[in-house]
Amino acid sequence: MADVNKLKSKLAIEKLKEYSGDNDYLKKLKKRYDKEGFFVLTPNQTKYVLTNIDIDPIILNKVVNITEYFGEQLKEEYELSFIPEKVMVEKVLGENNKSFHIKGKLYKNQKMSIIFYIPKTQLIDDMFEEDIDINVDFDKYEQYGRRPFKHQESGIKFLLTKKKCILADDMGLGKTATAIISAIESNAEKILVVTPANAKINWKREIMLLGVPEEDVSIIKSGYWAPSKFTIINYDILVKFHTILDGRKTYEEHDVRRELLDYGFDLIILDEAHMIKNPKSQRTKVVNEISKKIERRWLLTGTPIANRPMDYYQLLSLCESPVAASWQYFAFRFCDAKKFNKKTKAGSMRTIWITDGASNLEELNMRTRNLILRRKKEDHLDLPPKIISPYYVELEDMAAYNSVWDEYLEWAKSEGKRLGNGRHMVELIVLRKYLAQEKIKHTIELAERILEEGKKVIIFTNFTDVFNLLMKHFGKIAVGHNGVMNEKQKQNSIDSFQTKGSSSKVFVGNLISAGTAITLTEAEAVIMNDLDWVPANHEQAEDRCYRISQTKMVNVYYPIVDDTIDTMMYELLKTKKESIDTIMGEETKVIDVSRGLFSKILNK
Numbered sequence: 001m002a003d004v005n006k007l008k009s010k011l012a013i014e015k016l017k018e019y020s021g022d023n024d025y026l027k028k029l030k031k032r033y034d035k036e037g038f039f040v041l042t043p044n045q046t047k048y049v050l051t052n053i054d055i056d057p058i059i060l061n062k063v064v065n066i067t068e069y070f071g072e073q074l075k076e077e078y079e080l081s082f083i084p085e086k087v088m089v090e091k092v093l094g095e096n097n098k099s100f101h102i103k104g105k106l107y108k109n110q111k112m113s114i115i116f117y118i119p120k121t122q123l124i125d126d127m128f129e130e131d132i133d134i135n136v137d138f139d140k141y142e143q144y145g146r147r148p149f150k151h152q153e154s155g156i157k158f159l160l161t162k163k164k165c166i167l168a169d170d171m172g173l174g175k176t177a178t179a180i181i182s183a184i185e186s187n188a189e190k191i192l193v194v195t196p197a198n199a200k201i202n203w204k205r206e207i208m209l210l211g212v213p214e215e216d217v218s219i220i221k222s223g224y225w226a227p228s229k230f231t232i233i234n235y236d237i238l239v240k241f242h243t244i245l246d247g248r249k250t251y252e253e254h255d256v257r258r259e260l261l262d263y264g265f266d267l268i269i270l271d272e273a274h275m276i277k278n279p280k281s282q283r284t285k286v287v288n289e290i291s292k293k294i295e296r297r298w299l300l301t302g303t304p305i306a307n308r309p310m311d312y313y314q315l316l317s318l319c320e321s322p323v324a325a326s327w328q329y330f331a332f333r334f335c336d337a338k339k340f341n342k343k344t345k346a347g348s349m350r351t352i353w354i355t356d357g358a359s360n361l362e363e364l365n366m367r368t369r370n371l372i373l374r375r376k377k378e379d380h381l382d383l384p385p386k387i388i389s390p391y392y393v394e395l396e397d398m399a400a401y402n403s404v405w406d407e408y409l410e411w412a413k414s415e416g417k418r419l420g421n422g423r424h425m426v427e428l429i430v431l432r433k434y435l436a437q438e439k440i441k442h443t444i445e446l447a448e449r450i451l452e453e454g455k456k457v458i459i460f461t462n463f464t465d466v467f468n469l470l471m472k473h474f475g476k477i478a479v480g481h482n483g484v485m486n487e488k489q490k491q492n493s494i495d496s497f498q499t500k501g502s503s504s505k506v507f508v509g510n511l512i513s514a515g516t517a518i519t520l521t522e523a524e525a526v527i528m529n530d531l532d533w534v535p536a537n538h539e540q541a542e543d544r545c546y547r548i549s550q551t552k553m554v555n556v557y558y559p560i561v562d563d564t565i566d567t568m569m570y571e572l573l574k575t576k577k578e579s580i581d582t583i584m585g586e587e588t589k590v591i592d593v594s595r596g597l598f599s600k601i602l603n604k
Contacts (some may be wrong), residue, residue, distance in 0.1 A: 009041045012049040058092040070122035120325035124367045156182045158373045164297045164319040168374040171302040172555035188267035195271035197234035198442045201392035201562045225259045238286040260290045273299035277311045303452045309334045310355045331355045334364045388556045393442045436530035439559045443529045450525045458507045461529040470508045478506040481514035515541035526556045531569045
């Protein structure tokens, strides 16, 4: 080993003799060699020379904030009369896994620059983040009826000035539209959108509503790679287009998939980014590997920390935050980590980590605030008091739906205009009920996201089976309201839900039974699992939580199964409503869309 070290040291000296670069530390070592004729490099010096001899220093001339802990170290080491809160980085001379080697100054009027190391974990700012002057023409989006709200404008500018960051706005503040406009304005040529499966259709529609041609938007299916300018893929199928190699296995060339890596994306948008908080999951490993070659990384999540600070680590690591440069450091500093060794059955020792604690949270907030933007709904008065959003989802078993649909079409065509609306409604209820049951899983997922943000939610349905399944799923945190219940039971459900701090977080109501004459202002969100023929029934139900005593904005979500009768019904409901945001208490004309739907089906 000693011989190898001597050879490396000799090689480093030979390279140092010829050095003509601008690394001040290497120039200092060369000057010493030229003066003394020969000297022995330490192992660390040898490694430094061989690592950095061919690398040009990066000139920054940038002031960066540092932690109080590191400031105290600098005060002691350089005998300062104060604790530095920031340093001037003139040059980055070198870098290793843990530190930056820099030339810079510790205070404003310091005459001579010094050379020192800054541990990555002690940096608050990203030294390499560019200061970009952003000027966006938001008015041009008015032609699509999608001009951003004020809070979205600032969110767009935030994303455009950050190459790697987290947009952590509350659910309902329009993170999707904010990210899409930012992507358009960034001039990125190849954009990868990774999202939960049930949000893919919604993303495509949102992108197209902002003026992007359909041919520039593609949704990746599990067996077919067809990328475009905006390429949308769900987390569950990432592994089908990027193979995580296992060193213990042998692979044939055709077994190794590299489509996600080879396409050359220049921006990745991770929707519901908390879904990659587990570093051991396959989806997280794929995202980590492909992101290494993607310059811009935007993470969207309303819940960056679901339960504990360790949930935050993977997101910060993906954003290359200095606090996540070392997992052990993050665990000890912010998760109150405990580490111990345990003997396995085989007799070997295994290290066990417990990282479910929390510590130094104010410091964590301070040191990550430059790369995360978090806004609450109640803080933004530019928003309307009630926002209604379609939530487009895909049908997993389209063949089963098409079978029922084709039977209905054949029957409708054979009967023609001889049938009244009543017969059509009876026949169509099979389709509507089928779709209502298929949407339950999407409604549950949406509701659980709302619950994660500490908000109560109301779910409306027309069907008893759906009502029962939702009540069963949410169990003790759900209360119900339907026509089978007596008045006392109904009132108990209302009182329980309206009691602040109660365990009742989900109100499941029949659209007709619970859609009028009750107040549910403890909720901030409404989900319409299925559609009714009468727009006024939905408007009345929407306003159960949007009433005089409501002090917060209300979000109303309509899960819509794409390319089905759902889509047609929703479009008709929109066009027939006199106002989708009715003023509370105003009389609304009763309109039934069933006849229009039947005519549309028969004409089609």
